[in-house]
Amino acid sequence: MVAKFSTPSRPPMLMVAFLPPAGKEAEVNWVCLEESHQIQEITWNIHTLHPPPELDNPHYAGLDFEAILLRPTQAPEQTKFPLVVTPHGGPHSVFTISWMLYPAVLCRMGFAVLLVNYRGSLGFGQDSVASLPGNVGIQDVKDVQVSGMQLPLPS
16 A cells, blocks of 8 residues: 655654454555655644634535634744635635645745635535535635634734
8 A cells, every 4th residue: 555644734744554354454555655744844733723603604504514623833023923715726625634735825825824624525425515506606605704803823
């Protein structure tokens, strides 16, 4: 097996392993072919967000969405980090908790970066995906606005 491992604060590592015999799957021995190191100056969290009742989709009520917040480890001199809010392309796409160069560069420059998986993003169930057609440019845009306002940035 060949696998790639990364996080928003760790560039990809290339790993290889051979499958063990049946019944001994827990004994997989991974070998790193290409090492990477955690970038200590970047922290990240996943946040579940709830649209306010007036923005709930009446046909798919109660759907939440998520955003990944990356921020510099060092507190800024001003009261809050400057924030870059980015929805993914799509509509049927998703941000994952993997390495992306541009958010990492922005964090190293002192910005917090919010990667928004609005309602309609893949990976959150069929109701989430089905909630977006007919609401493109409305539901997704409102979710991005809500995410930027609901998440307090640490100072």
